[in-house]
């Protein structure tokens with residue numbers, strides 16, 4: 001729906017402080033996130049990437065993404081909650097861009113000290129996220145995967161901005177939510193609660209626990225990846 005923003009740096013302008021990843025698999029069906037996306041595009045200093053338009057084939061340009069992320073102070077993940085989590089292309093972005101020894105691990109310091117902010121919408125109203133209701137858990141129970149992803153990269157997890165019951169929210173509630181979102185982007189990092197948010201503890205994944213890739217497997221077997229595949233076939 002929206003054209004991808006070219007990955008270019010204008011040396012006359014300061015680098016954007018905020019990198020916003022907007023992920024919606026079906027923008028045409030979106031009521032809320034597409035209004036948030038349009039509003040974010042108007043805020044100076046925000047580098048907006050509409051993931052599903054940038055990578056319709058799911059072929060993420062990892063070096064370009066790492067460059068855009070490395071120059072920002074704040075990473076924003078903006079999406080509808082789907083199956084208590086993020087849309088699949090947003091998850092693939094995390095899998096590929098947050099690489100070992102770049103984003104985490106003993107050498108992985110690229111994101112150390114940056115901030116991480118989730119701006120999400122849910123179909124379920126707030127009261128549905130309750131032990132006595134159909135979502136059975138308070139919504140906080142679904143946040144640790146986000147929070148710990150930030151922690152592993154040495155990023156501070158800022159209080160998420162959530163709009164529950166997105167489909168049943170009134171026009172006034174939606175407008176107020178968009179205003180809050182824009183205000184947060186425009187005033188970052190001068191948020192009232194910022195001084196009270198603890199810096200992230202350092203969480204280092206040792207080499208032994210890193211995800212192995214084909215080259216590691218091949219080296220362990222004393223073969224190249226190609227011969228390993230040929231032998232296995």
Ligand SMILES: Cc1cc2nc3c(=O)[nH]c(=O)nc-3n(C[C@H](O)[C@H](O)[C@H](O)COP(=O)(O)O)c2cc1C
Pocket residue numbers: 024029030031032033034079080081082083084085121122123124125166167
């Ligand atoms: C595949 C799929 C899974 C969904 N999973 C959830 C869910 O786990 N919890 C929830 O509250 N809403 C869920 N929803 C509803 C969306 O979160 C909701 O429609 C969206 O936040 C509304 O924002 P939009 O108008 O920008 O699309 C799901 C919707 C889809 C299409």
